[in-house]
Amino acid sequence: MEREDLKKEIRFILIRSFFLDTAVFIISVMITGRVFYSAAGLAAGTLGMIINLILLNRSVYRIVRYGNGSGASKKMFAGYIIRLMLTGFIIALAMVTKAASVVCTVIPYFYPKLIYTAGAFFRKEKKVK
Secondary structure, eight states: OHHHHHHHHHHHHHHHHHHHHHHHHHHHHHHHOOHHHHHHHHHHHHHHHHHHHHHHHHHHHHHHHHOOSHHHHHHHHHHHHHHHHHHHHHHHHHHHHOSSOHHHHHGGGGHHHHHHHHHHHHOOOOOOO
16 A cells, blocks of 8 residues: 555656646746756756655655664664765756756755645645534
């Protein structure tokens, strides 16, 4: 069941990320005029964000299923450090290679916060009788 939930969430995020990427791309191209530079940054950032979400899901699932106590907090911290290093690596790669816009690489990491907040804001509540 965990895999199906993960696939559902990734699909949910990817669909909305596509529209957000398109909006950011149009704005970025209007400001900078660099088409490939912006598109490469958005692609790298979106890929990094998806990998980050998958690693977060695996980490939480492993902790909930197998661990309680002090060992769980160490595993959670290790997962956090790995995700942070991956994010840092992708952003540093964009900075060093100058093949992608660093700003466009960072922006997709904020998509989950924006998507879930907007979803909660616009969700229709079911009336309880």
